[in-house]
Amino acid sequence: MKVVGDRIYLKLIFFGTALAGKTTALEWLFYHAIPDEMKLVKELRQVKTSFGQTLLFDFAPIEISQNVITRMFSATGQDYYKGTRTKVLADSDGIFIVVDSQKNQLENNRLILQELEKCRREMDGLSEAEIVVLYNKNDLEEIYPMDFLSGDLGLQAWEGFSTCALTGDNLEEALIAMLRKLTEKLRVQGFDVE
Ligand SMILES: Nc1nc2c(ncn2[C@@H]2O[C@H](COP(=O)(O)OP(=O)(O)OP(=O)(O)O)[C@@H](O)[C@H]2O)c(=O)[nH]1
Numbered sequence: 420m421k422v423v424g425d426r427i428y429l430k431l432i433f434f435g436t437a438l439a440g441k442t443t444a445l446e447w448l449f450y451h452a453i454p455d456e457m458k459l460v461k462e463l464r465q466v467k468t469s470f471g472q473t474l475l476f477d478f479a480p481i482e483i484s485q486n487v488i489t490r491m492f493s494a495t496g497q498d499y500y501k502g503t504r505t506k507v508l509a510d511s512d513g514i515f516i517v518v519d520s521q522k523n524q525l526e527n528n529r530l531i532l533q534e535l536e537k538c539r540r541e542m543d544g545l546s547e548a549e550i551v552v553l554y555n556k557n558d559l560e561e562i563y564p565m566d567f568l569s570g571d572l573g574l575q576a577w578e579g580f581s582t583c584a585l586t587g588d589n590l591e592e593a594l595i596a597m598l599r600k601l602t603e604k605l606r607v608q609g610f611d612v613e
């Protein structure tokens with residue numbers, strides 16, 4: 420969180436394994452759920468590879484109330500760009516962990532969650548970030564259910580949503596849950612937020 424004058428800047432990030440659906444989730448929210456008057460840019464800012472995956476980040480600033488700006492990012496999931504992933508993660512106030520629910524992605528999810536845990540231990544302030552989990556690709560056949568994944572991956576402590584980033588199923592609910600947690604935290608810290 421950064422406070423500049425009477426404005427509070429929050430940072431939200433979609434974090435997870437390659438092709439889990441981070442960009443798709445952010446795109447769906449930006450183009451279908453967030454009202455135009457809240458958007459501080461007309462289009463998402465995206466840095467992509469020639470194959471369309473995230474090279475560095477996707478980014479959009481959103482004005483969630485008169486004095487609170489939420490900067491929304493998605494990091495890259497590709498290990499080739501791992502170095503930039505942790506830089507994009509730095510200073511996040513809220514982390515959407517995007518789990519790829521496909522059975523063949525279980526180990527990849529485990530590896531990136533280990534990386535996140537290490538970052539949360541080592542990076543300033545990150546252990547205080549709020550976390551909401553998206554168990555994504557709930558429309559596919561060969562997936563593990565949310566209950567199994569949360570137990571197996573050790574994510575039970577955090578609120579989770581079974582999502583489909585293509586149709587937006589449960590994404591708005593997850594965003595609202597995250598914003599509620601962050602707003603509550605700001606109030607506890609004595610900030611005047613609507
Ligand atoms: N069936 C299905 N496909 C999805 C879903 N979410 C994303 N996809 C597809 O999965 C592929 C990867 O989605 P991205 O959003 O680019 O994944 P990412 O997590 O941003 O990947 P990186 O940028 O490489 O880290 C795309 O072909 C999406 O259309 C989902 O909920 N269901």
Ligand SMILES: [Mg+2]
Nearest residue numbers: 441442472473
């Ligand atoms: Mg992406």
